[in-house]
Amino acid sequence: MEKSIEVHSLGTQLSEIVESAFFVFPEICLLAFLLLILIFDLIFRQKLLWLFTITALLGLFLTTGLLLQQWSLTAESSEGLSLFSRMIQLDRLAIYFKILICVSAVFTVLISVNYKSRAGSFHLRSVKRIGEYYTVLFGLLLGAMLLSMSTHLLIIYLAIELISISSYILTNFNFDERSTEASIKYILYGGVSSGVMLYGMSLLYGLTGTLDMTHPSFQENIAAAPMILVLFAGLFTLGGFLFKISSAPFHLWAPDVYEGAPTPVVALFSVVPKAAGFVVLMRYTAHFFSQVSFDFPWQTLLAVIAIITLLLGNFAALWQKNVKRMMAYSSIAHSGFILIGVLSTSSFGMLSVLFYVSVYALMNLAAFLIIIMISRETGSEEISQYRGLGEQYPLIGVLMLIAMISLTGLPPTAGFTAKLFIFSSLWEAYQSSDNLMLLLLLVFGLFNTVVSLFYYLKIPYFMFFKKSETTFVADRFSHQRTGRRHDKFYLFDKILAIVLIFPLLILFFKSNWLIDFIHTIPFEF
Amino acid sequence: MIQQIIFYTFAALTVISASVIIFTHNVLYAAFSLIITFLGVAALYVFAGADFIAVTQVLVYVGGILVLMIFSVMLTNKISGQAVTTHSHNRFLGGLIGLVLFVLLMFGILQANYASLFWLEKAQSSGNIIQDSTIQLLGVKLMSDYVLPFEVAAVLLLVALIGAAYIAQRQMDEK
Amino acid sequence: MQHNQLTGFGEILLFIIGAIVFVMIALLVARLIRPHRPNPEKLTTYECGEDPTGTAWGQFNPRFYIIALIFILFDVEIVFLFPWATVFGRQELIAATEGLWGWFALAEMFIFVAILALGLAYAWAKGFLDWIKPHVKKPVYRSPIPKALYEQVNERNGKNKAIDV
Numbered sequence: 100m101e102k103s104i105e106v107h108s109l110g111t112q113l114s115e116i117v118e119s120a121f122f123v124f125p126e127i128c129l130l131a132f133l134l135l136i137l138i139f140d141l142i143f144r145q146k147l148l149w150l151f152t153i154t155a156l157l158g159l160f161l162t163t164g165l166l167l168q169q170w171s172l173t174a175e176s177s178e179g180l181s182l183f184s185r186m187i188q189l190d191r192l193a194i195y196f197k198i199l200i201c202v203s204a205v206f207t208v209l210i211s212v213n214y215k216s217r218a219g220s221f222h223l224r225s226v227k228r229i230g231e232y233y234t235v236l237f238g239l240l241l242g243a244m245l246l247s248m249s250t251h252l253l254i255i256y257l258a259i260e261l262i263s264i265s266s267y268i269l270t271n272f273n274f275d276e277r278s279t280e281a282s283i284k285y286i287l288y289g290g291v292s293s294g295v296m297l298y299g300m301s302l303l304y305g306l307t308g309t310l311d312m313t314h315p316s317f318q319e320n321i322a323a324a325p326m327i328l329v330l331f332a333g334l335f336t337l338g339g340f341l342f343k344i345s346s347a348p349f350h351l352w353a354p355d356v357y358e359g360a361p362t363p364v365v366a367l368f369s370v371v372p373k374a375a376g377f378v379v380l381m382r383y384t385a386h387f388f389s390q391v392s393f394d395f396p397w398q399t400l401l402a403v404i405a406i407i408t409l410l411l412g413n414f415a416a417l418w419q420k421n422v423k424r425m426m427a428y429s430s431i432a433h434s435g436f437i438l439i440g441v442l443s444t445s446s447f448g449m450l451s452v453l454f455y456v457s458v459y460a461l462m463n464l465a466a467f468l469i470i471i472m473i474s475r476e477t478g479s480e481e482i483s484q485y486r487g488l489g490e491q492y493p494l495i496g497v498l499m500l501i502a503m504i505s506l507t508g509l510p511p512t513a514g515f516t517a518k519l520f521i522f523s524s525l526w527e528a529y530q531s532s533d534n535l536m537l538l539l540l541l542v543f544g545l546f547n548t549v550v551s552l553f554y555y556l557k558i559p560y561f562m563f564f565k566k567s568e569t570t571f572v573a574d575r576f577s578h579q580r581t582g583r584r585h586d587k588f589y590l591f592d593k594i595l596a597i598v599l600i601f602p603l604l605i606l607f608f609k610s611n612w613l614i615d616f617i618h619t620i621p622f623e624f
Numbered sequence: 625m626i627q628q629i630i631f632y633t634f635a636a637l638t639v640i641s642a643s644v645i646i647f648t649h650n651v652l653y654a655a656f657s658l659i660i661t662f663l664g665v666a667a668l669y670v671f672a673g674a675d676f677i678a679v680t681q682v683l684v685y686v687g688g689i690l691v692l693m694i695f696s697v698m699l700t701n702k703i704s705g706q707a708v709t710t711h712s713h714n715r716f717l718g719g720l721i722g723l724v725l726f727v728l729l730m731f732g733i734l735q736a737n738y739a740s741l742f743w744l745e746k747a748q749s750s751g752n753i754i755q756d757s758t759i760q761l762l763g764v765k766l767m768s769d770y771v772l773p774f775e776v777a778a779v780l781l782l783v784a785l786i787g788a789a790y791i792a793q794r795q796m797d798e799k
Numbered sequence: 800m801q802h803n804q805l806t807g808f809g810e811i812l813l814f815i816i817g818a819i820v821f822v823m824i825a826l827l828v829a830r831l832i833r834p835h836r837p838n839p840e841k842l843t844t845y846e847c848g849e850d851p852t853g854t855a856w857g858q859f860n861p862r863f864y865i866i867a868l869i870f871i872l873f874d875v876e877i878v879f880l881f882p883w884a885t886v887f888g889r890q891e892l893i894a895a896t897e898g899l900w901g902w903f904a905l906a907e908m909f910i911f912v913a914i915l916a917l918g919l920a921y922a923w924a925k926g927f928l929d930w931i932k933p934h935v936k937k938p939v940y941r942s943p944i945p946k947a948l949y950e951q952v953n954e955r956n957g958k959n960k961a962i963d964v
Contacts, residue, residue, distance in 0.1 A: 113768060137921060228790075264787065271791055667812075671805075757807075767900075777875075782918045789925075
């Protein structure tokens with residue numbers, strides 16, 4: 100019995116693990132703040148509500164600081180460190196995404212400060228659930244940060260579950276009927292897709308004897324295994340990742356969840372799990388798809404998935420009357436665009452994915468912030484309620500216009516630059532492989548950009564060119580009579596929206612600021 | 625010989641109780657027959673040499689998860705004197721997809737011929753095969769190779785508990 | 800193959816079969832020797848001598864659910880504790896790693912248990928474990944008859960009873 104335990108190498112292994120702990124300081128910091136907020140919640144109960152937000156922001160800033168320090172310490176050329184006995188891989192790609200996740204989380208916290216759900220049941224200033232909100236939010240972030248580092252299938256599974264379970268809980272935080280319905284749907288789809296993924300992973304383990312994707316024996320055995328089973332294992336595992344990035348055919352949860360969940364949470368959902376999902380998809384593509392020996396047309400497969408995602412997202416968005424639902428389909432469509440960058444599998448493709456995800460995070464957070472501000476004003480999230488708001492509040496109208504132009508991908512915004520990169524990387528990939536499917540994807544991508552123009556610009560159109568309804572006019576007259584129009588928008592929210600929108604313009608004119616940053620990330624497909 | 629008989633008995637038990645879950649309309653019966661499925665699967669784990677997993681299966685799934693499931697059936701609002709029943713939709717299409725998937729997977733698994741897989745052959749030739757109880761090996765691995773997943777699992781359980789308890793409590797308050 | 804393991808579990812299987820057989824025999828014997836004369840009174844559900852009302856399909860208190868949830872949490876925790884407990888104090892492992900093994904294993908398990916214990920503390924502090932006590936309704940009716948009169952009557956009755964007995 101004693102023979103089976105390898106004693107001689109255990110000492111060095113343990114000291115390696117203890118050393119590894121120094122490289123995951125940002126995650127440890129995040130975990131510490133998660134526990135701290137939970138303890139605060141137990142001590143202070145319903146008092147000192149501002150303390151929770153301050154603590155959460157402090158934790159996120161500290162984590163971001165540690166991440167920036169990590170970034171400066173890692174060399175540009177290094178392949179990254181394998182930590183915890185090859186469980187996770189710390190490289191610049193992971194750090195970049197972790198910074199993106201933390202920054203998005205900071206904005207999510209800032210957005211949710213003034214948010215109030217329709218029934219008033221979710222309002223961080225007045226309701227006691229603040230402790231739970233931040234605890235679960237930090238759990239989600241921890242999962243996303245782990246996922247962006249993971250190369251081991253076990254950690255990938257655990258991180259995805261951590262993100263998913265936190266998401267199910269956060270979806271329910273409005274505690275109304277629609278929110279609960281959305282949460283249940285989310286759990287059902289999520290359970291099925293992670294079951295499918297787990298089955299795929301178990302097949303991969305059976306075929307290779309290891310769960311570590313970077314392990315040489317993983318790649319050796321994948322190359323030696325029979326085609327049909329590798330195909331199944333690969334596709335099933337892929338299903339779990341597609342669920343996280345809300346790509347077809349695992350996108351069905353998105354519209355209901357986006358509509359039912361609290362809006363700040365939706366802003367987070369549309370950015371953080373998606374970003375983490377794309378990192379793991381890139382790693383999976385690099386370590387799995389590129390390794391299969393037989394002639395498996397995985398690039399064509401991903402191209403087909405991207406085309407379906409684009410078509411479904413954009414055309415379904417055309418018919419939506421609710422802004423949040425429309426943004427859900429829009430985020431599905433954007434997943435299709437980012438998938439294009441992933442399947443290009445070049446260093447330029449990687450660059451375009453990173454650029455696109457960063458810009459996408461900014462414009463989505465901005466759009467959701469403005470949706471929150473307007474829904475506080477009108478009490479509704481219907482597009483028809485946006486009539487005449489542009490005239491009434493020019494600043495908000497202009498900001499929304501810029502966000503929507505950027506989401507469409509028109510100049511002079513960073514959305515245009517991002518789409519340009521994505522399509523250039525696709526063109527490059529087409530030229531090097533001569534795969535007709537990629538050309539078809541290019542055509543569909545451009546066509547869908549045109550389609551998206553209609554639903555994105557519908558909102559500014561309603562805001563500026565449609566006259567507001569009679570009830571509103573009367574309301575406005577009454578304001579005029581009293582002299583000053585009562586502006587319900589908080590100054591804080593306005594500044595926040597400008598902070599989010601401004602980089603979208605800057606990055607169009609000075610896109611190389613971000614690109615120089617991304618260029619220092621070594622990643623080989 | 626006797627091992628094979630026991631194996632096939634448990635396999636049959638698992639499959640039969642699993643099909644009861646699918647075909648019964650009464651949710652409570654489905655939950656009860658899930659107990660038998662879990663027990664059968666635990667026995668199959670024993671045959672696979674995973675003794676610890678088998679015990680865990682009984683302890684966590686039969687002892688914990690199923691109690692929770694039966695509770696949640698009994699907590700369901702709509703019950704007033706009659707059993708909770710379900711109906712299945714799209715039987716034909718669902719059955720067809722299931723069948724196609726089954727045939728394809730069976731084909732793949734049979735074609736793969738697991739016994740001749742590269743890494744298994746290597747392990748067999750080097751005599752690196754677990755003969756005995758796996759629990760000590762698991763303990764060492766849990767504290768060395770798999771220490772990170774171990775701690776992540778703690779966080780996962782914590783978040784799940786907080787969320788589930790909070791939501792359940794909240795629903796209770798509203799009533 | 801893994802013969803030691805299988806024989807170990809074979810004993811458990813024998814126990815299970817034995818348990819089932821014993822129950823079967825007891826039921827069968829009872830069925831053979833008991834008289835079989837049912838009537839409606841005998842066939843009602845036994846409820847401590849009361850007449851059963853309503854149905855057994857009533858709704859449960861959701862608190863059961865929360866308690867079951869916390870039970871599962873600690874169930875899983877115990878599952879992780881077992882393999883750890885078999886190896887964490889092993890002499891040869893501690894010796895081979897110059898003492899690091901013991902401290903490391905202890906620290907890791909402490910972190911694990913502490914994180915989960917926080918979950919219990921949460922449920923406890925938030926009052927999810929408190930049982931709802933039934934409201935005892937105190938009667939507000941005030942009798943026009945003075946209390947002393949009742950006592951007198953009681954006393955008299957008591958006397959009567961005492962005589963009776």
